[in-house]
Amino acid sequence: MKVDLKQQLLKHRNKHLTEAHILNQVQAILNQDAQHEAKINKALANGTTGNNNQFNVDLLETDRIFHISHIQFICITYRLRFLNSNLFKANIPQEAINQIKQLEKAHKTTLSGFKIMAPSKLFKLENYDDPLLFAPIGNGYYYLIHKWGNDLSVWRKWLMYPFRNLDTIIVSxxxxxxxxxxxxxxxxxxxxxxxxxxxxxxxxxxxxxxxxLIFFGVSKGKNFNSAIWNSGFREG
Incomplete structure (x- = not known):
């Protein structure tokens, strides 16, 4: 004689809970999660300020911690921007939202001050291909929350080399x-x-x-990578 474990579970559960009570509990959990997610989306969309978050150091992964100098170097090398999340015009994937929820739950905190590293075309810049989402730790350090999209072309580093600064354009x-x-x-x-x-x-x-190069740069209002990597203003 075989035992149906599912039926045994149902029998034991129904002794203590009604179906209506179970559905109400599940709905309450879903509502709470939806409110939490809405709060995160609002923080990303509004570009909440903040220079540090209360992380639990023991839970941080070292391969996700980067100093602002490291971020600046990569932005200048590949001609990227590192700006507040509210300037990001593409959709932030659900996986990134889930990562934020997991981090907040694990570290028992509310994250703020989100920044994104990506090419200029992905930002809503004011007049004057591979995003990474960061949250500040403090003292110039940032924690990489999520990376999405396609990797940058291996040629982008060299194609953007002349535009790093004045020295590189002369060498080029x-x-x-x-x-x-x-x-x-x-x-x-x-x-x-x-x-x-x-x-x-x-x-x-x-x-x-x-x-x-000078004519193209001046006529198009272009600037060196070292001058625009953290600027929220459009070139040209």
Whole structure:
């Protein structure tokens, strides 16, 4: 003779609780969770301020803790922004909300001061592809809550290299000038003045590339990565 465990569970439960009472308890739990989620969504949408949260240090994962200097370096390297969550115009996934709820429950706190690292196009910037959601710990440290979307292209680092700062744009222009000069056929150079011609050609190409970069930057209102990584204003 076999025992139906489900029926045994139902029999024992029904001795103590009615179906109506069970449904009311479940509904109360769902309502409480919905209110908690609505509070989190409001905090993300309003961009609540705060420089620190009361985390339980023993529960923090070290591979999710980053200093503002580390975040700044990555933003400058890949031309990203690190801004308040209320400026983020894309949808924040449910997985991120769930992560916040789990953290708040585990650390027995209410998180605030959310920030997101992402490309400029994903933010609602004021006139003047891979988001990461952070919450401040304090003293310049941030805790990575959730990462979503597709990874950045491996080429983005090098494509954005010239725009990091003034030094990198000069280095890029010099390298580009040398490569272009090297691409000229051997017959272009006079055997006697080959070195001199090569130097003058490099200098000419450097000036041309530099002029184009400056013209493009000024006309489009572009700025260096180091100047915009935490700016809420649109370029151009």
């Amino acid at each position: 222009a010099v390298v580009a000038a040398i490569l272009i000069a090297l691409s000229f056929p051997e017959s272009y150079y006079h055997p006697k003045y080959k070195t001199t011609q090569f130097i003058f050609l490099c200098f000419f190409m450097f000036k041309t590339i530099g002029f184009c």
